[in-house]
Every structure is written in C-alpha cells, then in structure tokens.
Amino acid sequence: MRTLSLTTLALALPGMAFAQDAVQVDGSSTVFPVSEAFAEEYQIATGNRVVVGVSGTGGGFKKFCRGETSFSGASRPIKTEEADLCAENGIEFLEMPVAMDALAVIVNPENPLTCMSIEELKTAYETEAQGKIDNWNQLNTEYPDQPLTLFGAGTDSGTYDYFTFAVIGEEGASRGDFTATEDDNITIQGVSTDPDAIGFLGLAYVEENRGRVKPLEISYNGGDCVEPSTENAASGTYQPLTRPLFMYVNKAHLDEMPNVEDFAKFFFDPAHAIDLVSSTGYLALPEAAFTAAEKKIAARKTGSFFDGGSKVGVTPDDLLAAN
Structure with missing residues (x-):
C-alpha cells in the first residue's frame, strides 16, 4: 500500500x-x-x-x-x-x-491449491454454509481434511456486493460467520498468516502483496482455469469476477x-x-x-x-x- x-x-x-x-x-x-x-x-x-x-x-x-x-x-x-x-x-x-478490476480469491502460499471453481466458492460462502461448511474437503473431496477459515469484504463494500452477486447469484446473500472487513489489509493479514484461510478482495491489493498471499485461478461454468489479471479482465476471459x-x-x-x-x-x-x-x-x-x-x-x-x-x-x- x-x-x-x-x-x-x-x-x-x-x-x-x-x-x-x-x-x-x-x-x-x-x-x-x-x-x-x-x-x-x-x-x-x-x-x-x-x-x-x-x-x-x-x-x-x-x-x-x-x-x-x-x-x-x-x-x-x-x-x-x-x-x-x-x-x-x-x-x-x-x-x-x-x-x-478483477476480484481475486486468495489463499496462503503454503496451500497447494492453484484453481477453484465458482461452484466451490458458492459452497464455501453461501448462506446455507453457515455453521455447516467448515472444512476444505466439504468443498471438494479431493481437498485436504483441514479446517476452513474464511475472510472477505465487509457488507458495506461493493466488493462484497459484487462477489455475492457473481458467485452466489444474489447480491448480499452470504453466510454471516466469516471475517468480513472494509479494510482489505485485514484480509491480506489473515490469509497470509493462516495456511487454512481463503479470502476475496480486489486484485490491486493482491498485486501489492504477492508472496504474502497466492491468488487462485478460477473456473467458470466448467471452463478452463483462468488467472486473475488486468489482461484477462480486459479480454473478458476472467469471468465472472471482472467488474468496472x-x-x-x-x-x-x-x-x-x-x-x-x-x-x-x-x-x-x-x-x-x-x-x-x-x-x-x-x-x-x-x-x-x-x-x-x-x-x-x-x-x-x-x-x-x-x-x-x-x-x-x-x-x-x-x-x-x-x-
């Protein structure tokens, strides 16, 4: 910053x-x-x-x-x-x-995962997940048996509104038991210090903190994994997490x-x-x-x-x- x-x-x-x-x-x-x-x-x-x-x-x-x-x-x-x-x-x-801008989904650099699907993200953050989805292997049976720690933008944030709209399908609909913050640095800090954490925020903050956190590629509607980048945002290939x-x-x-x-x-x-x-x-x-x-x-x-x-x-x- x-x-x-x-x-x-x-x-x-x-x-x-x-x-x-x-x-x-x-x-x-x-x-x-x-x-x-x-x-x-x-x-x-x-x-x-x-x-x-x-x-x-x-x-x-x-x-x-x-x-x-x-x-x-x-x-x-x-x-x-x-x-x-x-x-x-x-x-x-x-x-x-x-x-x-592109929204980025980030994990700790120790996490071996490189790509997630929008469906997996929906499972992690949707309203129905509250109190039920708390382990990585609940998102995908191939993922490790490790606790799932969730970070993301606060409810006053347009990032939260767009993420819930694009991933869950309804703006403002999400579980309420994740660490939600208007300060993106808290998400960076939380994910960078917890090997089991995942979070979402604007790509520019990720670029400033590469090495501390790792952005994941995203698969949409069964398609290929696509890296979050300004180039992919410009071409329209990074969907549905590209926004104005x-x-x-x-x-x-x-x-x-x-x-x-x-x-x-x-x-x-x-x-x-x-x-x-x-x-x-x-x-x-x-x-x-x-x-x-x-x-x-x-x-x-x-x-x-x-x-x-x-x-x-x-x-x-x-x-x-x-x-």
Whole structure:
C-alpha cells in the first residue's frame, strides 16, 4: 500500500486548516488507491487540497446522498435504493466509469491449491454454509481434511456486493460467520498468516502483496482455469469476477464549487488519467472513454446506466457506451 500521505492525513486530522475547504472524496476501499493517486497529483499540480475517505461503497453512498461529499468511489453501480435516497435529498449525480478490476480469491502460499471453481466458492460462502461448511474437503473431496477459515469484504463494500452477486447469484446473500472487513489489509493479514484461510478482495491489493498471499485461478461454468489479471479482465476471459469501477460526482457541487469541477476535469483528462489509473494496478479504460467522460462533465449528464445494480460480463466497450 502507499505510505500515509497528506491526502490521508487530511482525513485523519479534520481540524487542520485546509480540510474544510478541501474537495471531499469518499467511498470504496477498492477505488481508494485510484482516488489517492489522483488527489496527490492534483494537489501537487494546483496546491488545492483533496480529502480522501474510505467508508466502503455503501457507506460512501450514504454520505454522498446526504450531500456530505462531492465524489464517491464505487466498486459497483449505485443501487436503486441509494439512487432514491439521493433523489429524496435533491442530489443529482454523474456516473463516471474509471477502470476495470478483477476480484481475486486468495489463499496462503503454503496451500497447494492453484484453481477453484465458482461452484466451490458458492459452497464455501453461501448462506446455507453457515455453521455447516467448515472444512476444505466439504468443498471438494479431493481437498485436504483441514479446517476452513474464511475472510472477505465487509457488507458495506461493493466488493462484497459484487462477489455475492457473481458467485452466489444474489447480491448480499452470504453466510454471516466469516471475517468480513472494509479494510482489505485485514484480509491480506489473515490469509497470509493462516495456511487454512481463503479470502476475496480486489486484485490491486493482491498485486501489492504477492508472496504474502497466492491468488487462485478460477473456473467458470466448467471452463478452463483462468488467472486473475488486468489482461484477462480486459479480454473478458476472467469471468465472472471482472467488474468496472466508478466515480460518482455531485452535479450541484460541480456547478457551485470551482475546485470540484477543476478536480473532476483533472480526474478525467486522458492526457494523464490513463497513466495514473494504470500506476495503481487497475486496467485503465481506453482514451475514448475518458474523452466521453469529459463531454459528460461539460454537459452535466446525470443518471445511471446500470438500472440499479451490478451486471456480470461488463466490458470496456460497455462502459464506453455508458458514457
């Protein structure tokens, strides 16, 4: 992970003189590395402060739809009930695709397993597994007779929402007795120190911790095992755990706060946006997507393309259409 920066420090010490006038960003822990990278570069370029919080996708939308933040990073599309809350509070928003990400399933490096099927993951994490599935050999009789320790994203996280949607078939449906956390570093720590552990989180955090944890290849619908990678996310071969990442922008703040509009234009400027997104380990969208985003900001085009929830199999071309 990045070292503690002035961006994060501004969040930690809200009494600092610049914090009140800073651009307020919150939301997904998955999108946080992207938000932080842009905030740091923007602060260097302009001297204007950006405060980046990490409340999870759901927690971020709660703040955003109360008008407390100008930008909300999300690792899934906004839900219908969240959009309704925004509407009740008079918050119009722009939905801005930022990058493609792959969710990764990780185990301890001592675990000899290299691939799991989506069906096995469903058996491990589904609601019916609570209190019943607690051994590796219950997932597959060829797996060892070892206790199963489960980690994963917390229920306020878009990563949790998308994982349950893609793996279990129903967003928010899972067993409740696994270690669920909004802090991906807890999942990394837990899996890295327990040979019997398994967890799920965004791929960028895995790339930063290779050697401490091991990502598994995934088999979907009886197909070949496919490695989680930005290349496989881009090609659409890593399914169903490839997903888009978003930044939602408060329209009124764009209109009323010059620093908000300035940061939004900086964020989606293809001259540097593609390189900055790529530097965080995510798959940047093509230049045309950032150019379309610039036009969306200029036109103040509001609303969501996704009809209130996640979709499996979304490609960069789909996201270009969304702009």
